[in-house]
Amino acid sequence: MPNGMKILTSRIDCPKELDISWLENLSIKNFDPEETSLTVDMSNVMFSTPAGLCMLHEKIKSHNGITNVIPPKNANPYRYLQRIGFFDNLNIANTQDFVSHDASGRFKEMTVISNELLPRSGVVDDLCEEIASVIAPDDPDFQTCILFCMGEMVNNVVQHSHSAGVITAQFYQATNEVEVAIADHGRGIKAGLKDNPKFYSLNCDIEALEIATQPDTSGAFDSSTEPYRIELNSGNGLYYLKKIIEKTFGEFHIFSNSAHYFQDGSISPEIKEITFFEGTLIVFRLNRGYTYKLEEVLGDIRKENLDTQTIANDTTDIQFE
């Protein structure tokens, strides 16, 4: 080692349960993506969820130096990480052999979403359909609800992030719930919203998440409509996701740079400051028992948001055949 070169080391000690509650309280001291070495100690991990794995995946991806991952000591969580593709996606060598088998009805392997692939027609649709069919194979109504939420989530990350990300999902039979998570280590929601001149002066991640979860908020513009700057979408994706969670007693989290938005069912959402993540993680949990026909849920949300007594409410001129 040349004289004067300092080897700096960051360390992430993972707890037994690598889940949302870990992320809410996590503080990785002195993490610097430019540091020479990062050690991720997963030796105590016994249980992991899509949220925890996606976040950790992107944290490791964002590190530019050498990464040393210590795998779980226990064989079961180790095999789960192998099967879900955690090690393969990060090019970490497996030290135990395992036999891959059908994941039907349980989880979708971690899938890297490359931003070169996304503009291609059908890629996002195929991915979402595959995930929904794996985690809810026998319930078309639940599948539709998952597809809708996942579509809004993926679109949002794609439009805001300008970076590749990772997605994974798991069905929990014991609680009848699905958890879907997507994470990237891109520029965050605040920077995405600032593409819209209306939000140019935005300088706080907490405020950005407050705005992003309100109706009619978009940072994405259709460049071909310049100079009129028609928005690429209506900016209701995260708002609709939030409202569906509210009406179906689910759970919804957005981590974006220094802010964490959290909604548990119909309880008013909270936004807290966090200190550990660069990028965006969006997570939702849906309970199969509370997910009725999606059109009824959407209809309720639409009616709540109509301006009263305007001609915009008139839909008799829509020609359905």
Place this chain on the structure above:
Amino acid sequence: MNISLADKADSFLTGSESALQIRKTQLVPAIKNGKTIEIDFSNVRGTSQSWMNAFIMGTLLECGIDSLKYLKFKHCNPLLKELVTFSVQKAKQRSLKAA
């Protein structure tokens, strides 16, 4: 003119980029030529709201609310009807606010 949105049965359309592409290359040019367009949702089980807004609301904002008279929505299930209705109402609300 007929625009068929899915070949594969049970499709769920989510990628807004694909909606934008159909809007730009087929829907808007046809409206500008004064043609009636039958939008065929056969094989489509649903879309994300972002997809529908990029497709319908974007078209109505680009071509004007009156262009709704050129659009016919075929083979919509209850979910698709709800999504189309939301998109049209949003476009009307925005047009009223802009006026």
